[in-house]
Amino acid sequence: MIVDCENEQNVYESRDMGTTWTEAIGTLPGVWTKSKPEVSRDVSLHVEALITANIEGRKVMLYTQRGYALREKRATALYLWVTDNNRSFYFGPVAVEEAVKWEFASALLYSDGKLHLLQRRDNNKGGVISLSRMTEELSTIRSVLSTWSQKDVFFSRFSIPTAGLVAVLSDAAGDDTWNDEYLCLNATVTNAKKVKDGFQLTEPDSGVMWPVNTQGNNVRHVVLSHDFTLVASVTIEVAPSNNTPLLGATLGDTNSSHTMGILYTADNKWGTIFNDKITKSGTWEPGKEYQVALMLQGNKSFVYIDGKLLGEEETMLTGKTPLELAGFCFGACELHNSPVTVKNVFLYNRPLGAGELRMVKKSDGSMHGGVSRALLLLMLLGMWGIAALY
Structure with a gap:
């Protein structure tokens, strides 16, 4: 009401x-x-x-x-x-x-x-x-509703949670656009190379911007409240010359703002970003794929690598007013980027448990072939099943 x-x-x-x-x-x-x-x-x-x-x-x-x-x-x-x-x-x-x-x-x-x-x-x-x-x-x-149902069926086949799944960035893309598989929230891509299931950010200014709570020229589009999880598969190709942001989120309500994210360093360390606070923890290897996740639960923000907690921080967000601003960025948003590959981004409107995080697959080959072609295969299997009855 x-x-x-x-x-x-x-x-x-x-x-x-x-x-x-x-x-x-x-x-x-x-x-x-x-x-x-x-x-x-x-x-x-x-x-x-x-x-x-x-x-x-x-x-x-x-x-x-x-x-x-x-x-x-x-x-x-x-x-x-x-x-x-x-x-x-x-x-x-x-x-x-x-x-x-x-x-x-x-x-x-x-x-x-x-x-x-x-x-x-x-x-x-x-x-x-x-x-x-x-x-x-x-x-x-x-x-649109038929597409939502088809995508839910497809991801469920890989045991990927679909409860609270808002949007997915995978193999669908257009000119400077990374298209949401659910047709709702597209991201803007700058100076990047299309690869299977994602993009390779090859240039210093390469980046992916994904605004999800916006006040555009037409209507106000608000998707997330104070509980969400963003999960993505990333590969750092080479070590950067200095601290380099990998994934960041900018959040804000009527009273305060908050930034959170993940960076990687020249000495192969992970780093968490909570506003102006940077903390190094854990190591990464060039060419190895990782699952990274940002999570907001009430007034607490969390960063995960491969399902393991890398850092957490309390925020000033109260949850009593909607998030007026929410957006995500991969690669160069304000700083120069070092070559990385980003694939299969999942956005949920709720926190995921540790077990659920592990169920969101990295692009290990199980989803290769593209979402659209896999859906076509499902349809063909259904047709073959019907034909077998006659």
């Missing part, structure tokens, strides 16, 4: 059929919240028209959010979201205000496998109500 307050929107959830409600902070992507008492936000970017539906065998929520259309200075566009409280996908605009002085309200209706958008447009001269069938939009939603 979304509640419009004076200067923000709050989300509440009930686990006893509506008898009691508790505030769910940061769990619904796109919901507008006031960042600080002295900061004024564009309240027209609020979320509305929240409904629940069962589509493609999956329980989801659908809702709309205002955003900015191209070259517009105010929120005149309407975007459509679908989320299963795990992943989220938005597209649009599905409607745009055509007249400057018109304001619209919207409602979504889903019944008998059909999706409709009900709009009321008002101005000082009167109002108009319209009902439009969202055939193409529903087709897109079904395609």
Whole structure:
């Protein structure tokens, strides 16, 4: 349930059929919240028209959010979201205000496998109500949900945890983009070489930027709360000339910010980064693949190498307000990079246990051949099984 307050929107959830409600902070992507008492936000970017539906065998929520259309200075566009409280996908605009002085309200209706958008447009001269069938939009939603299910099945075959799995960066890529296998969160790649299941960061300025909680030109995209795990396979090709960042995370809520990450040194040492504090621990070997992980659990941050804890630190993040800023970076974000290879990045919206970390496979050959081709193999096996019955 979304509640419009004076200067923000709050989300509440009930686990006893509506008898009691508790505030769910940061769990619904796109919901507008006031960042600080002295900061004024564009309240027209609020979320509305929240409904629940069962589509493609999956329980989801659908809702709309205002955003900015191209070259517009105010929120005149309407975007459509679908989320299963795990992943989220938005597209649009599905409607745009055509007249400057018109304001619209919207409602979504889903019944008998059909999706409709009900709009009321008002101005000082009167109002108009319209009902439009969202055939193409529903087709897109079904395609996205089908992809989510297929990917879950694929990763489960390798005993990789899928509960809380938000996004995966593996073999899918485009021009300067590392595409999320779940179609939700793409990363931006700078001056890197595509390799199987990832990228090789070969140049001093090579890097991968992955913003996951953002306020873009169109809509506010919030994916993570104060609990997450990022897992990746990395190979350091050669020793750097000085301390070099490998993986970093920048986090922030309304009250404070926090950075955490992993670096590697010229003398083959690992190092943890917690804000300005750097601690060296353990050793690495050139050419050897490692599984690295960053984890945030409440107000504690953790760094792991191959499932073993490398360091931990308390943060100033309280968990009482959503993470306004969350982003990850591999390689050269602000400093020069030394050649490394990054593959198979998994992002979860919850902490993983030690046993679960070990289940997230390194790219040891078990996933070689690419996610897309493996899914095709699954489909062919299913077809062969059906053919064997006749």
